[in-house]
Amino acid sequence: MNFLQFAVWGAYLTSMGSYLAGVGMASNIGLFYAMQGIVSMFMPAIVGIIADRWVPAQRMLGVCHLLAAIFMASAGYYAMNAGSEVEFSTLFGLYTASVAFYMPTLALSYSVAYSALERAGEDTVKAFPPIRVWGTVGFICSMLVCDFAGFQTSYMQFMQCATLGVVLGLYAMTLPECPVGGKAESKGLVEALGLEAFKLFKQRQMALFFIFSMLLGVSLQITNSFANPFISSYKDIPEFASTFGANHANALISLSQVSETLCILLIPYFLKRFGIKRVMLIAMFAWMFRFGLFGLGNPGGGVWMFILSMIVYGVAFDFFNISGSLYVNEQTDEKIRSSAQGLFMIMTNGIGATIGTLGAQAVVNHFVNNGSEGAAMIEGWQTSWLLFAAYALVVALLFAVFFKYEYKPQKA
Numbered sequence: 213m214n215f216l217q218f219a220v221w222g223a224y225l226t227s228m229g230s231y232l233a234g235v236g237m238a239s240n241i242g243l244f245y246a247m248q249g250i251v252s253m254f255m256p257a258i259v260g261i262i263a264d265r266w267v268p269a270q271r272m273l274g275v276c277h278l279l280a281a282i283f284m285a286s287a288g289y290y291a292m293n294a295g296s297e298v299e300f301s302t303l304f305g306l307y308t309a310s311v312a313f314y315m316p317t318l319a320l321s322y323s324v325a326y327s328a329l330e331r332a333g334e335d336t337v338k339a340f341p342p343i344r345v346w347g348t349v350g351f352i353c354s355m356l357v358c359d360f361a362g363f364q365t366s367y368m369q370f371m372q373c374a375t376l377g378v379v380l381g382l383y384a385m386t387l388p389e390c391p392v393g394g395k396a397e398s399k400g401l402v403e404a405l406g407l408e409a410f411k412l413f414k415q416r417q418m419a420l421f422f423i424f425s426m427l428l429g430v431s432l433q434i435t436n437s438f439a440n441p442f443i444s445s446y447k448d449i450p451e452f453a454s455t456f457g458a459n460h461a462n463a464l465i466s467l468s469q470v471s472e473t474l475c476i477l478l479i480p481y482f483l484k485r486f487g488i489k490r491v492m493l494i495a496m497f498a499w500m501f502r503f504g505l506f507g508l509g510n511p512g513g514g515v516w517m518f519i520l521s522m523i524v525y526g527v528a529f530d531f532f533n534i535s536g537s538l539y540v541n542e543q544t545d546e547k548i549r550s551s552a553q554g555l556f557m558i559m560t561n562g563i564g565a566t567i568g569t570l571g572a573q574a575v576v577n578h579f580v581n582n583g584s585e586g587a588a589m590i591e592g593w594q595t596s597w598l599l600f601a602a603y604a605l606v607v608a609l610l611f612a613v614f615f616k617y618e619y620k621p622q623k624a
Contacts (some may be wrong), residue, residue, distance in 0.1 A: 213387065216380035217321045220277070220314065222354030223373035227364040228463050229441045233310050233440070235291075235298045238441070243525055244307060249566030251312040253558050257409075259316035262556030263323065264547065268392055273320045274384030281377030283310035288370030303423045305411045314377075315561065319522030319553040321347075322537050327390045328551070331581040334568075337483060337538055344534060347474065355479025361463035364440070377520040391546075409544070409551035418543065420615050422535075422559045424492070427607045428532055429564020431499045434572045434600055435525070439465055439506070442593045443518070446511050448586055454559035457518060464511070464528045467519060471526030479534055489615055490534045491541035496608035499600045507597030510590075575599055 221309040224231075230243045238302075259276065262270040287306035291298055308623035329339050354376065363369040412418040443461040457464045482491050501524045508519025536556060544552040 213321060213324070213380070213384065214345075214374060216345035216349035216383065216600050217245055217350070219350035220280075220373055220376045220380060222351035222469075223358055223363075223376060224369040225351075225436050225461050226355060227358055227369055229437055229439075230365050230444055230461070231367065231369065231443050235296060237296045237298075237300060237440065238305075239438055239573075239577055240300060241441065242569045242576070246566045246569040246573075247304075248315055248433065249306050249562050249564070249569060250312050251308070252315045252560075252562035253257035253564065254562075255312050255318045256316040256557040257551060257560075258554075259325075260319060260409075260551045263320060263390070264392065264549070264551050266392060269323045269390040270325065270384055270387040271587040272348065273317055273387070274322060276317045276320065276382045277377050277381035277384060280310045280313035280317070281374040281381060281413045283313070284309075284370050284377060284390075285374035285474065288367045288374060291367030291370065315557070316554070319557045322541075322553055323549060324384075324387060324390055326541055328378075331388070338480050338543060341534060345473050345476045346472040348469050352466050352473070354418050355462050355469065359460055359466075363443075364462055364622070373465075376414070390411050409463070409548045409555045409569070412544070412552065412555065417616075424607070424611050424615055425536055425556060426559040427610075428492070428496060428499070428563040429560035429562075430535075430568030430607075431503075431528070431600070431604055432561060433565045433569045435468075435487070435506070436500065438570055438572065438576060438596075441508065442597075443511060445589060445593065452510060454514050455511040457513070458517055464518060465521035465522065468525035468529075471523045471528070472530050475526030475530045476534060479530060479538075481578065482531065483535055483538065488535060488539050489611075491531050492615075493608060495528050495531035495535075496604060496611060498524045498531065499604040502528050502601075502606065503597050503604060504601035505603065507594045570594070572600065598600045 224395045228244060232238065232241050232244060246311050257577070259272055265270045271577060283306050287303055288308060290306060291303055293303075325340060325343060326336050329336050329343075354372070358369050358372060361372075361373060413422065440461045443457055446455065446458040479491075482494070487493075498603060502521050505521035505524070509515065509521065511518065537553065540556045541549060541554050575596050576593075579595050580589055582592070584592055
C-alpha cells in the first residue's frame with residue numbers, strides 16, 4: 213500500500229513544474245502546488261471525519277484514489293489534445309479536482325497502517341517507519357520512470373499518475389477492515405460531526421505543536437515546485453548544458469528520496485533518544501541546509517552541494533512529517549485519530565504549504581521570472597534559495613525558544 217501511495221505522487225510531484233514552464237505557465241507553478249495545500253485545509257478533515265464515524269478508512273482510501281485517478285487522467289487527456297495551447301483554467305480545474313481527492317489519502321494511509329499494526333499488537337513507533345520506507349521506494353521508482361521515459365516535460369506524467377491511482381484504488385478495497393466510531397450515546401454537535409480534533413488547540417503544547425507544524429510546513433512544497441525547473445535551467449548555460457544533473461533533474465532529485473528511505477529507519481532511535489522537540493529542531497535546521505546548498509551549488513563542479521542538499525532532505529522531511537504523525541497518533545484518542553491526523557495535514561500540507569508555495573512563487577517571479585536569461589536567471593535562482601534558507605533558520609530559532617514540551621514515547 214505504501215509503495216503505491218507515494219508512487220502515485222512521485223509520478224508528477226517533482227517534474228510538473230518543468231512541464232508547466234514548457235507550456236508557458238512558469239509564473240503559475242506555485243498556484244498548482246499551492247492547490248495541494250488549499251484542499252488539504254479541509255478535505256483531509258472531512259474525509260477523516262467520515263472514516264472515523266461511518267465508512268472504514270481502507271474503503272475511503274480506495275474511493276478517493278479512484279476519483280483522483282479519473283480526474284488526473286482527464287487532465288492528461290486534455291493536455292495531450294491541447295498540445296502547446298493548453299489553457300490554464302481547464303488544466304488547473306481538472307488537476308484541482310484530482311488533488312482534492314488525493315491529499316486526504318495521505319492521512320488515511322497512515323490511519324490504515326496504524327490500525328493494522330495496533331490490531332497485531334505492534335508498537336507503531338518501532339514498526340511503522342520500516343513500512344513507510346516502501347512509500348519512499350515507490351516514490352523513487354515513479355520519479356525515475358518519469359525521467360528516463362521522457363515524461364518530465366510531458367503530459368504523460370499525469371497518465372502515469374492516473375494508472376497507478378487506479379491500481380491502488382482497487383487494491384485498497386482488499387485491505388483489512390478498520391474500525392469506525394459507530395453510534396454514540398448523546399453527543400454535542402462538535403462530537404457528532406467528528407470535530408473533536410480541533411479541541412486539541414485548547415492544550416498549550418498541542419497548540420504550539422500545530423502552529424510550528426504550520427510554520428515548518430511552509431518549506432514542504434518549495435523544492436517540489438521549483439527544484440526541477442531550477443536545475444533544468446542550467447541547460448541554457450553552455451558550461452553546464454551537457455551535465456547529467458541539468459539533463460536529468462528528476463534522477464538527481466531522486467537522491468533526496470533515497471536519503472529519505474534511510475532516514476525513516478533512524479526515526480525510532482531519534483524519537484526514543486531525543487524526543488519530539490529535538491527531532492523537529494533537527495528537521496528545521498536540515499531545511500536551512502537543504503535550501504542553502506541549492507543556492508550555493510551547480511550541476512558542474514558544485515554538484516556535490518546539490519548531492520549534499522539531497523542527502524539532508526531525508527532528515528528535513530522525515531524527521532518532521534513521520535515523527536509529527538507518530539506524535540499525533542500517540543497523543544490522541546482512538547475515536548478522533550483520523551480527524552487529528554487530518555488536522556495535522558491541514559496545518560502542514562494545508563495552510564503551511566499553501567503560504568510557502570505562494571510566497572516562494574512571488575520570490576521566484578521577482579528574482580527569476582522577470583525577463584532575465586542565462587547567468588542572470590541563475591543568479592536570481594540562487595538569491596531565492598538563500599532567502600528560503602534564511603526563513604528556515606528563523607523558524608528553527610523561534611521553535612527552540614517557545615516549544616518547551618519534551619515528547620517521551622512509551623517503552624515497548
